[in-house]
Amino acid sequence: MNNFQQFLTRQAIMLPVSFGSWLYFLLGAGMTFIPATGLLIAIYLAGDFSIRQVQTTSEVKRLGMTRSEYKHIEHQLSEAKSKLRQLNAHYGNIRSVQAFRQLNELNKLSKRIIGIVGQNPKKFYNVEKFFYAHLDSAVELSSKYALLANQPAKDPEMQATLQQTRETLTDLNEEIRKDVKRALTTDLETLKFELDYADVLTGKERKQLNTAETKSLPLEGDDPDDRKSTGS
Incomplete structure (x- = not known):
């Protein structure tokens, strides 16, 4: 698109x-x-x-594709970009280095998926979970973490909730990383096929070259001087 x-x-x-x-x-x-x-x-x-x-x-x-499919994917991309802006809005409210890195990773992975689907809308069907669930979870968790992290007093229960939220963000990062792999699946399969095909061609050429070299070698006992003397 x-x-x-x-x-x-x-x-x-x-x-x-x-x-x-x-x-x-x-x-x-x-x-x-x-x-x-x-x-x-x-x-x-x-x-x-x-x-x-x-x-x-x-x-x-x-x-x-059908026009309705195209319009639906276009709408989902627009919604995802809006959610990504919400995700980025929490950067300034996060104090933890670990949480900041997690949010930054979420942002990069999400941008990658949106970019891939933008270039090839058919890949939307490889990563529907990202658009329908994972990105929403990322926005919700980062919002929750930013809210809790900015509370002036943090009792043990709140500290435990913050730790649980960080762990969930880690798990979510892993899921979105899998989404990126799913988005690239067809590209990787195509590349593997092309490499395999290139190997087959290279093998054929090598075999043809070896055959040609074998034919050009003189047979055992076949001396060129003998052939000359025979002919005379």
Whole structure:
């Protein structure tokens, strides 16, 4: 989902068209500024919407997905980015070095998954648990930890709760790390297949080379001088 690239493409088309139309309305058609500007906005919005629909249709066809699937994944990516911003908002409220590292790791892993799915929406189905559960848990746990950590007085029960929360964050980090592996599964399988195929080709070439070398070697007892003397 190259949304930014698609946005630039729409602007590259619609800005010149809209501005050119606006100049025509003012100079060629003799319209006043306000009606011409109103038409400029209408042309821009209608054109931008139309091109966006064409881009979506083209992307859906390229991916082999339905439009509803594509829109659903696009929505989930948008929601995940919003949740990631909530997660990052807790950085300043965490005092523990361990918890800060855990939060930083969660942030990096989550960004990686969102980036992978953004590049290949089909991978969403490999990591549905991340979007539906794991990221929500990360936001909730980090919020809970930040709240408890900022309490002025910490009794033994609160200390135990903080420790339990850190341990849960550790477990969650491990689950999200597995999500990253699941997101990359097809890429790793493709790479392994390509490497295996390359090994097969290399083996064939090596075998062909060995066969050619064997054929070019003289047979035992076959002396070139003997052949010459025989021929004469």
